[in-house]
Amino acid sequence: MGLRTADEYRASLRDGRTLWYRGKRVDDILAEPDLRVAVDNAAVDFEMTHDDAHRGLAVATDPVTGAEYHALYALPGSPDDLLRRSRLIEIGSLLCGTILSVKDVGSDALLGLLSVLEGPGLERARAYFTRVAAEDLVLAVAQTDVKGDRAKAPHEQPDPDHYLRIVHETADGIVVRGAKAHTTFGANCDEFLVLPTRAMKDDDAPWAVSFAVPANTRGLSLYISSYSSGEHHPWDRPISSRHKMLETLTVFDDVFVPWEHVFLARDTRLAGPLALAFVDFHRFTAVSYKLPLLDALVGAAAEIARMNGVVTAGHIREKLTQLVIYAETVRSLTESAARRGKQDSRGICRPDSMTTNLAKYTFATGFHDAIRIVQECAGGLLVTGPGGEDWDAPEVRPVLEKYFKASAPAADRLAMMKMIADLTVGDFGGYQSVLAVHAEGSIEAEKMQILREYDGARATRRARWLARLDEHPE
Amino acid sequence: MGLRTADEYRASLRDGRTLWYRGKRVDDILAEPDLRVAVDNAAVDFEMTHDDAHRGLAVATDPVTGAEYHALYALPGSPDDLLRRSRLIEIGSLLCGTILSVKDVGSDALLGLLSVLEGPGLERARAYFTRVAAEDLVLAVAQTDVKGDRAKAPHEQPDPDHYLRIVHETADGIVVRGAKAHTTFGANCDEFLVLPTRAMKDDDAPWAVSFAVPANTRGLSLYISSYSSGEHHPWDRPISSRHKMLETLTVFDDVFVPWEHVFLARDTRLAGPLALAFVDFHRFTAVSYKLPLLDALVGAAAEIARMNGVVTAGHIREKLTQLVIYAETVRSLTESAARRGKQDSRGICRPDSMTTNLAKYTFATGFHDAIRIVQECAGGLLVTGPGGEDWDAPEVRPVLEKYFKASAPAADRLAMMKMIADLTVGDFGGYQSVLAVHAEGSIEAEKMQILREYDGARATRRARWLARLDEHPE
Amino acid sequence: MGLRTADEYRASLRDGRTLWYRGKRVDDILAEPDLRVAVDNAAVDFEMTHDDAHRGLAVATDPVTGAEYHALYALPGSPDDLLRRSRLIEIGSLLCGTILSVKDVGSDALLGLLSVLEGPGLERARAYFTRVAAEDLVLAVAQTDVKGDRAKAPHEQPDPDHYLRIVHETADGIVVRGAKAHTTFGANCDEFLVLPTRAMKDDDAPWAVSFAVPANTRGLSLYISSYSSGEHHPWDRPISSRHKMLETLTVFDDVFVPWEHVFLARDTRLAGPLALAFVDFHRFTAVSYKLPLLDALVGAAAEIARMNGVVTAGHIREKLTQLVIYAETVRSLTESAARRGKQDSRGICRPDSMTTNLAKYTFATGFHDAIRIVQECAGGLLVTGPGGEDWDAPEVRPVLEKYFKASAPAADRLAMMKMIADLTVGDFGGYQSVLAVHAEGSIEAEKMQILREYDGARATRRARWLARLDEHPE
Amino acid sequence: MGLRTADEYRASLRDGRTLWYRGKRVDDILAEPDLRVAVDNAAVDFEMTHDDAHRGLAVATDPVTGAEYHALYALPGSPDDLLRRSRLIEIGSLLCGTILSVKDVGSDALLGLLSVLEGPGLERARAYFTRVAAEDLVLAVAQTDVKGDRAKAPHEQPDPDHYLRIVHETADGIVVRGAKAHTTFGANCDEFLVLPTRAMKDDDAPWAVSFAVPANTRGLSLYISSYSSGEHHPWDRPISSRHKMLETLTVFDDVFVPWEHVFLARDTRLAGPLALAFVDFHRFTAVSYKLPLLDALVGAAAEIARMNGVVTAGHIREKLTQLVIYAETVRSLTESAARRGKQDSRGICRPDSMTTNLAKYTFATGFHDAIRIVQECAGGLLVTGPGGEDWDAPEVRPVLEKYFKASAPAADRLAMMKMIADLTVGDFGGYQSVLAVHAEGSIEAEKMQILREYDGARATRRARWLARLDEHPE
Numbered sequence A, B, C, D: 001m002g003l004r005t006a007d008e009y010r011a012s013l014r015d016g017r018t019l020w021y022r023g024k025r026v027d028d029i030l031a032e033p034d035l036r037v038a039v040d041n042a043a044v045d046f047e048m049t050h051d052d053a054h055r056g057l058a059v060a061t062d063p064v065t066g067a068e069y070h071a072l073y074a075l076p077g078s079p080d081d082l083l084r085r086s087r088l089i090e091i092g093s094l095l096c097g098t099i100l101s102v103k104d105v106g107s108d109a110l111l112g113l114l115s116v117l118e119g120p121g122l123e124r125a126r127a128y129f130t131r132v133a134a135e136d137l138v139l140a141v142a143q144t145d146v147k148g149d150r151a152k153a154p155h156e157q158p159d160p161d162h163y164l165r166i167v168h169e170t171a172d173g174i175v176v177r178g179a180k181a182h183t184t185f186g187a188n189c190d191e192f193l194v195l196p197t198r199a200m201k202d203d204d205a206p207w208a209v210s211f212a213v214p215a216n217t218r219g220l221s222l223y224i225s226s227y228s229s230g231e232h233h234p235w236d237r238p239i240s241s242r243h244k245m246l247e248t249l250t251v252f253d254d255v256f257v258p259w260e261h262v263f264l265a266r267d268t269r270l271a272g273p274l275a276l277a278f279v280d281f282h283r284f285t286a287v288s289y290k291l292p293l294l295d296a297l298v299g300a301a302a303e304i305a306r307m308n309g310v311v312t313a314g315h316i317r318e319k320l321t322q323l324v325i326y327a328e329t330v331r332s333l334t335e336s337a338a339r340r341g342k343q344d345s346r347g348i349c350r351p352d353s354m355t356t357n358l359a360k361y362t363f364a365t366g367f368h369d370a371i372r373i374v375q376e377c378a379g380g381l382l383v384t385g386p387g388g389e390d391w392d393a394p395e396v397r398p399v400l401e402k403y404f405k406a407s408a409p410a411a412d413r414l415a416m417m418k419m420i421a422d423l424t425v426g427d428f429g430g431y432q433s434v435l436a437v438h439a440e441g442s443i444e445a446e447k448m449q450i451l452r453e454y455d456g457a458r459a460t461r462r463a464r465w466l467a468r469l470d471e472h473p474e
Helices: A006-012 A033-048 A052-058 A079-095 A105-114 A120-134 A202-207 A269-287 A291-308 A314-339 A354-378 A388-392 A397-403 A410-424 A426-438 A443-453 A458-466 B006-014 B033-048 B054-056 B079-095 B104-116 B119-135 B202-207 B269-291 B292-308 B314-339 B352-377 B390-391 B397-403 B410-424 B426-437 B443-453 B457-466 C008-013 C033-048 C054-056 C079-095 C104-116 C119-135 C202-207 C268-289 C291-308 C316-341 C352-376 C388-392 C397-403 C410-424 C425-437 C443-453 C456-467 D006-012 D035-050 D052-058 D079-097 D104-116 D119-135 D202-207 D268-289 D291-308 D316-337 D351-379 D388-392 D395-401 D410-424 D424-438 D443-453 D455-466
Strands: A017-021 A025-027 A059-061 A067-068 A140-143 A165-169 A171-185 A190-193 A209-214 A220-224 A247-258 A262-265 B018-021 B025-026 B059-061 B068-070 B138-144 B165-169 B173-184 B191-196 B209-214 B220-224 B247-258 B263-265 C018-021 C024-026 C060-061 C069-070 C137-140 C166-170 C171-182 C191-194 C207-215 C220-224 C249-258 C263-267 D018-021 D025-026 D060-063 D068-070 D139-141 D167-169 D173-184 D192-193 D210-215 D220-224 D249-258 D262-265
Touching: A006 A033, A017 D202, A025 B457, A033 A052, A033 A079, A067 A120, A079 A269, A079 A314, A079 B314, A105 A120, A105 A140, A105 A190, A105 A269, A105 B018, A105 B209, A140 A171, A140 A247, A165 D173, A171 A190, A171 A209, A171 A262, A171 A314, A171 D395, A202 A269, A209 A247, A209 C033, A220 D395, A247 C316, A247 D395, A262 A269, A262 A410, A269 A291, A269 A314, A269 A354, A291 A314, A291 A354, A291 A410, A291 B457, A314 A354, A314 B314, A314 B352, A314 D035, A354 A410, A354 A426, A354 A443, A354 B314, A354 D351, A354 D424, A388 A397, A397 D173, A397 D220, A397 D249, A410 A426, A410 B457, A410 D424, A426 B119, A426 D351, A426 D410, A426 D424, A443 B314, A443 B410, A458 B292, A458 B410, A458 C018, B006 B033, B006 B426, B018 C119, B033 B054, B033 B079, B054 B059, B054 B079, B068 B119, B079 B269, B079 B292, B079 B314, B104 B119, B104 B138, B104 B191, B104 B269, B104 C207, B119 B263, B138 B173, B165 B202, B173 B263, B173 C397, B202 B269, B209 B247, B220 C397, B220 D035, B247 C397, B263 B269, B269 B314, B269 B352, B269 B443, B292 B314, B292 B352, B292 B410, B314 B352, B314 D202, B314 D316, B314 D395, B352 B410, B352 B426, B352 B443, B352 C352, B352 C425, B390 B397, B390 C079, B390 C207, B397 B410, B397 C171, B397 C220, B397 C249, B410 B426, B410 C425, B426 C268, B426 C352, B426 C410, B426 C425, C033 C079, C054 C060, C060 D192, C069 C119, C079 C268, C079 C291, C079 C316, C104 C119, C104 C137, C104 C268, C119 C263, C137 C171, C137 C249, C166 C202, C171 C191, C171 C207, C171 C263, C171 D167, C202 C268, C207 C249, C263 C268, C268 C291, C268 C316, C268 C352, C291 C316, C291 C352, C291 C410, C291 D139, C291 D455, C316 C352, C316 D316, C316 D351, C316 D443, C352 C410, C352 C425, C352 C443, C352 D316, C388 C397, C397 C410, C410 C425, C443 D316, C456 D410, D006 D035, D035 D079, D052 D060, D052 D079, D068 D119, D079 D268, D079 D291, D079 D316, D104 D119, D104 D192, D104 D268, D119 D262, D139 D173, D139 D249, D167 D202, D173 D192, D173 D210, D173 D262, D202 D268, D210 D249, D210 D351, D262 D351, D268 D316, D268 D443, D291 D351, D291 D410, D316 D351, D351 D410, D351 D443, D388 D395, D410 D424
Parallel strands: A017 A220, A140 A190, B018 B220, B138 B191, C018 C220, C137 C191, D018 D220, D139 D192
Antiparallel strands: A017 A025, A059 A067, A165 A171, A171 A247, A190 A209, A209 A262, A220 A247, B018 B025, B059 B068, B165 B173, B173 B247, B191 B209, B209 B263, B220 B247, C018 C024, C060 C069, C166 C171, C171 C249, C191 C207, C207 C263, C220 C249, D018 D025, D060 D068, D167 D173, D173 D249, D192 D210, D210 D262, D220 D249
């Protein structure tokens, strides 16, 4: 117990879980090079708690017992706590090459559970939370159902398994069936935390379910996405050759869950609030972990423009300004979401929902345009340039050094070019662009939430006063 | 001394100042209906300090003497002070029908002087500041020179008077000549505070000048803009028939200024910093006072959509969401600019320049589109509907009541329609749209300032680390 | 008969019609200065047919009888005819100061009638069309009903008069009641042509009605909008002091229409197609008559930038480029709409609906942003500068000439500034901005029509072929 | 001679040219799987001329000799010829999976040479053009120099080889040195046609050079970009596993060119016009060959929305409308560019430069946003879904079939999803996005050309007339 090391984490993954990758069963995730990259990237989160440079941020101490646990598993009680949490997520993302660090999502889900649940479910969730923190576990959050016909509610689906559901219930626990799509960290977590994906009506009771199970639970099969499979030369992909996330199609084939780990069962009333509470914390995490990505876009555009020798051109300055405006608006809105956070009656400070969604929306709708600008600054060499094997070849490198020198040596310029290519073209770039519009909720979901959470009373009052329809402006 | 009443303020304007309006000399500003509207609007600022509903916000008390003065003349020492200042400016703007209240700009300029000046200039500015607060004066800030050929520095202008300049200097003071364009409150202030409009080079010494003079100073002529002259039916223009600002072309024809009121003379080094310090405070004021305007746009769009009976249509909800995103992004950035403010060595807390400009830029570039959305929600009736004289006519009103009823009575719907028309079409709407892009600095100036103030080191470091060009990410 | 002179047109307006303006009955439209401006502007259309510079474009000749009539009343049979029609509308708009010339709308409606009607209605419409051309009449098109509750169909309205309807029918004709909103040229037309405003269902039969009546018909009352009333100094408003359109609330209080002039009665099936056919021609007219306005924005921005001395600045060139892109995209799409026009079985060539709506949409959604750019190029003087009375005053003008000189004399610069102010701020500017989003159909209506008329088969086929779901790409 | 078959084309590539790929020499381009894909894709252009479905479009016949040649090598003499050329390029692109067909660029360059050259250079170019058509050759156009320091002219570069240059000249020909970057079809062309990349000044004479050489010329080395190397499962990449272009760094190491193939040598005056003439034809080609890509985006979004079961949702309809507007605006502007084409004195009809650049600019600036919309319609499965090996595995496929069924069977839905992934994420998607902003000229270059080619006289005249500064409007 206590803070595990990276190697302890790695070892724990050899637990017999049912993994499928590229059409085959995988016995040892550590032995498969593609998957090993993701495990090693996830290990960063454990290294941070043992590294003096990051311990201060990453480790929390129980004031009573003195026990240390990961700071993501500390309950935020104030806006300042949220700012610290945001900073930790930001640094974790930086060290993970601009992607989520492995405990982010699970901690968001736990905060959601603790904010919304009631009665025995809440008791179990609190106990579970304590154990996760004490044992320093990694959770994958399985929320998004495969959904089948989007126009129909769970109970209306032709195939009832298109939303995960309780098929059976006993004195000891429940049996569930169904599948969750794109579960991040599904292959390399310790346990799965399952949440409902949407608000539900009375008829949807069997689908209103939340629970936790270990990754090697019988009946649980993990189909890892093969997106971006294959090894890549580190010179070509300086980020993604070292940093990677795995998503799974997570199939529950009559999986048994003991009551101890069932947090919600058939209580349709709480399905929506639980989904939403997770989402508020998770979108706040989203905009926090995107900050290094945004910084990288600004910095990359400025550096490559300098290396190309065009940094003082008027149109380049305009482009850099647009990138700064984009990145800093997201950063400022993220800060505001924390500062406007309010403590609930259970002592948990939730980031302001409207502002969080505003930050996320601003990030998501501006990302593709930002990519365009960075690509404009970099040049066509992003997709027509030499590769790592060329650079390594003694007969080729001198040619590249001569002809790709500009206002910086070819080595530096091509290194920056490759980083930009990794971020904006190729598998990892495409991954980032789809994450921008779909991960942690779609743009449409964010807009709905902004309008729902917006307090329109002040605006209406002021408009009516100016129209001389009301007496008082405030 | 102390807080003046609105009537004391009004009376003080009858001081023999040289006013021109619509081609003629004006002897009594209070007797000219167009101008009287602006004076009465300015009086709101005085009423606030005598009105229990607003005294708490609008009045500051000297902790030593117990003397009361206008809270805009309290030095902000912390982010919280800036938030309070922002709130005061916001409420003042609301009561003034979405425009500046009359002491805003002067207080910005005073804060600029106290932040930047040195030596005797600083001493004089401090004494002046004390007197302005004690006597509860209204200052107009004359900054923007008429500029002549924009491609040339002041000393290169064919007509040297195209930037205001020192033409003569004596033991008692200086004599200045030139003209300042669009001086807000130029007609109804107590005194003019003159600032340089830009950074200057050594050769521009005679143009590096800052001072204060009373409005009735000999040689000072005030040509009031005739924009939006003429009386208007209050039903047609529910805001602008009661709320108005006056701008002047402010001509200094060899005006003498005693040294006591000269803050800067020939010190080109401080011209730029002084212009900029004012601008930072003033743009913070700008985004604060625009908040009621933005609320009014959101509220008006929602109300008129409701009254038209279309508020639940999908495209209307999309439009309202876009307005909310716009308004709330500006509000959030304004808050951030305050919260990130830093106290300087003189104890003055200046709003963060980058964030302030980001807020202002967001406001300025989004305004016209927001107007478009509001107009889309309202309908063509904005410019094809009946007028106040129609509404007043007993033979016509029943026709209007019958045919302009929708999901609200015609009276309410037309009142809201007229308010929107006042804000978005007609003289006042056009005024608002030009203010959005030019007042308190142009969009280009804001972009330059964003890029200049942006701390790019973090971005560059992160980009280079991700490109494997640097060892450490932070 | 034949082509009337401007004075004949003016004289014909003294026909006893029931006009209301600013709450009062108007006996002689020519005697009311505000209204006279609009009449004189409308007279331009008559002057064109008698002016050698424009006769070639504006006059058509009957190949059989040799009779001359207005070219807008010639049936377009080919894309080239549509291009000529577009050119005529463009020149008319230029001469009318960027607004519609007076026969445009009526001719669009007549083309709509001839395209869609059937049986006796078509016969009557053809006879009516022949008479309108022969007598050189001006028609106002009364289409948009006041609509009441937008969520309800005509027959569901609490007040059945909220859509114009047949209240009674006899052997001689029909009796109609209701009101049409914002009828352009309603005050100064010869006759009204009434069209249904939307598609209708079976229950809406009494509301499916189209007919024509003279302006002085008993029971017809015309309430002229007072928007932008009052005289204005021509120096301040160089365009709108000479060019103006009038809109009316057009009230039919049990108006009798003989069958001869009834084109549609109770045939709900044709209501939608008739509305749409008019709209296609009318939106094509819209984008044609907007071209001089767009040219004026580009030219004005370039001229004022030159006069201000900033035309070579990088950001100004960027702004001008954006304006050119906007204006030329609309122009090119308008051309395409004509060139893609197809002749129907009746020999009438209708502009391509998808392309017409694309042009209109591009115009409408880009207008406010274009205004912003023009205002950015012009400067704050748009709303803070001197007025015509200042310019006329011998004591004031020299001051203005000295201080508003820049890279052009003050006289030229202020003239251009006033033109820009007239187009973009003040009543006329606001009028233009609301027309952009509402006249000739809303942006939402244009989007719906684009999607409806888009031929998606090619796109689907190509996508499926690329996805290897279909065998053949074309 | 005459139209070659695809196999003749393939065989001709085994000519001993110096190819480098992934750090190694390649002896036989047909034996290297990655490269073979590109060769087979290029062969489509030859198949079209032997396929009855496309011969009518792809084959031209000499009216005198009756000889057949590729229609891209027919001189366009009229707008209709340009429309046909556009259609041919469009269909070629469709068959090549949305990318250039192999003779497009060369034909653009030849048209550029014939439009601009003079004297002996023109004679040689005409002879060369005749031979290329007669022998049905494929040309790669080597234009973009590696450029070194972008702020310096060719003769100012620290390394004079950073622009390709004449190092020596004899009675027989010239010797050239330097390198051209991202030469499309550089690996699988028959010959290289070299063009200057920019306008030049007198001092740049050695760099003002244009000529042709066979691909196997001594001293010419072709470094093929390794971008997107490696084989991919066709199920995962339905387009790019079959369609590919190769770019080379094309190094001229003292290559000798006989005078017969030298088109420009040291004539700096023609360098700029030659670069520009090529660019006009080439950007017209660009917008023509992008049309199937744009159709595919619209069609893919509509199909996947249908298969996901969300096609009737309001926000999806809005997104589809935005895609249609984008695609159809580019298509319409491309048509306009052709229709506005003018024949020059040599009988060549050049597409209108302003309109061509407008089309290209509209395409380039809207592409990333369009990708965002398509990704929004598709969902996160784009990057988290199963791969071809999963689909092929008998134990896995049933799971996928069960859980990825929605409003279409999983097989269809995943096929469409993979096509969208191929177009918008992964190597090919990234390639498309960089091509959008850099191929055939940058967005900045297009904007400059729009402003340069825009005829501002009409706009200025109309603006000045409306401002009452000029007498006549036209």
